[in-house]
Amino acid sequence: MAVVDRREQVLHAAAQSFSLFGYKATTMDQVAKIANVGKGTIYTFFENKEELFDEILLGAIRELRHRAEAEIHAERPFFENVYHALDTIVEFREEHELFLKLSQELRDIGTPQAKAALFKVESVVLQFLERLIRESMDKGAIREGNAEVIAFGILKLFIAMTVEWEMHHPPMSKKELKEHVFTFLTQGFTAAP
Amino acid sequence: MAVVDRREQVLHAAAQSFSLFGYKATTMDQVAKIANVGKGTIYTFFENKEELFDEILLGAIRELRHRAEAEIHAERPFFENVYHALDTIVEFREEHELFLKLSQELRDIGTPQAKAALFKVESVVLQFLERLIRESMDKGAIREGNAEVIAFGILKLFIAMTVEWEMHHPPMSKKELKEHVFTFLTQGFTAAP
DNA sequence: AAATTGACTAAAAATATAATATGGTCATTC
């Protein structure tokens, strides 16, 4: 390792810049400047801008998965695990500047890289949910079924109840949200009385 | 009524043009030309382009509601009514050129009028669902609950399972779709086995 | 000699400018 780890410097500067300005508005010159490094140096570690971005995104995704994983406790009922994991994921996505900036960038100017990145995040969340569902089925904690479809449905329902609902309604309290999600997951929308 | 009903001519031409080209790409000159009418004539019946468009949209919404209403039979179970109504709505939206063009216009260039129009359509569908749910609750056919939230959840779930699912997966057969929706509505995603 | 650099380039993006198209009006026509 050199006196100063230039690779680490670049990664740190890139993380800052992508989070602050998004993909498009982050320039390689800027990253080099923040990292106190010649621009050419970046290219000794990373093929191009996209690869550098991928590295940063992967780190953020790793943390997201880590936080979600931390909400899973084998002894807790399936619903509690799902609810707290999803709550953590949505909250993390709403707090992490990188995800915020990318959502905004996709909305405002539709950068393909932002779209691809957010899709990758969704895929990871779906994989996470699907695994949790499969394991719970194996344990006999929940009814058998198509885990992929169920994961997809649960995620979309949760996003609908949080992000989408708040676009045209006053937001629900956490308590209300949890009750609704609980009912929908365990009894369906409209089980007979 | 005049020898030729110019208002009707204008409406017909506008319906054609908005369906074929969307909101933005429809010009008043063009509508006048198709309607075989001077441009000024349009303005004797409609304040401006937006009002003319509203008239056309309202007609399409009226037909959508009519078709959905036709799927409701008092003697049929709640789920069957909901499923067939939603299926009809999604299918109509996918077939009616006006809705197709507006979705495309919103996606491609984000015309505010297209966004507002599609939001109006969603609101009408939500109102329809909410009424159906309330009536079913009153009849005791389904469990009591917040009808607005339930309507919102059901619609979002149905859209997720049809339109959104097909964006990155092979589409489900109607039979699969119906089974999944049925299970999700009446038993939830993950009722205990 | 291996790592680092920043001036350099081709291509892309932003900006400025000119040309065209459009919604809406209203004096004239039918």
Added chain:
DNA sequence: GAATGACCATATTATATTTTTAGTCAATTT
């Protein structure tokens, strides 16, 4: 008095010009 289309101010689009940017590589530093 209903209908019209030339007309106008504004918005949109097309084009030319400038600026910015990702990526390279010969020169420099370690």
